[in-house]
Amino acid sequence: MDERIIKYFNGELSEEGRILLLKALDKDVALRNKMLNCQNVRAVSVLSPENIDLRAGYEGYKRLRKRRQKKKILYRMKVAASYAAAVVFIVVATWKVAKSDQEMIEQTVSRQELFVPSGQRARITLPDGSTAWLNAGSTLLYPSSFGKERKVQLTGEAYFDVVENPDKAFVVSAKFIDIKALGTQFNVKSYPEGEYVSTALVEGSVKVYKPDAASQGIVLSPNQQLFYENGQFRLTASMDKDELLWKDGIYSFKKERLDVIVKKLELYYDVEIAVETPGILKYEYTGKFRQRDGVMEILRIIQQIHGFKIDVDKDSNRITIS
Secondary structure, eight states, rough: OOOOHHHHHHOOOOHHHHHHHHHHHHHHHHHHHHHHHHHHHHHHOOOOOOOHHHHHHHHHHHHHHTTTTOOOOOEEEEOOOGGGGGEEEEEEEEEEEEEESOOOOEEEEEEEEEOOOOTTTEEEEEEOEEEEEEOOTEEEEEEEEEEEEEEEEEEEEEEEOOOOOSSSSSEHHHHHHHEEEEEEEEEEOOOTTOOOOOOOOEEOOOEEEEEEEEEEEEETTTTEEEEEEETTEESSSOOOOOGGGGGGGGGEEEEEEEEHHHHHHHHHHHHHESEEEEEEEEEEEEEEEEEGGGGHHHHHHHHHHHHHOOEEEEEEEEEEOO
């Protein structure tokens, strides 16, 4: 049994480790099956009066499946949804647990997890009809149905178009902050490797606050952007709307230094870019690229202006610039 799966369900896996595990599910069918089996074991443990050890439970679960073939313990992993060429993983599990020899109780896992691989983007419709665009390397946690509160958890970057419901606020939990909206369009960037979390409001209004200090939050007006960095909020009067073009498959750089561009390309395309000549990192570049152009085509176009050398090691997924 992969220890990462045990730590994932026990809440012991770091945010970075969780994302790496989800990426591994993309390539490893056997790992996906183990993940789903443990999902069912964990689901069973919720109804049990005692905590079930996942390691022992995993083996017990396999035996239980054989014994109850007629009753069918159902599970399903949806690997699907190709929104704008994206690969999306949605874990859905359904199971049955014996309450007595004559009675069965059916339950359904409510949490779903959507992951968008590097070099892709995805659009999803949430249970309330709101939509979310997810950028490359992003993960969204959301329930199969909303209760008293419409709350989702984001790691990465997403653009939300929220259906208005005055009686039920929509909340995005992103790293150190929460963003609350009733009906609006806004962008949230919250990558694990990033130095800040940002919220850019397109229309409507949102309130941004620390989860333990909601009354001290900041309300944004359209076209404003709020940054949270080093424990402090910083509000800008206007945002660069070109930064939101990613949801249309366009990456925009406006007088950005090469070191900043390199970090973004590493994030968007899951590649390591090493720079052997530090002086070239000060070069600035302005331009727009299609996401489908790929990291090499973007670097080659920039290379035509600045004249650096590019070496590629496909085995190690590493690009060297000098």
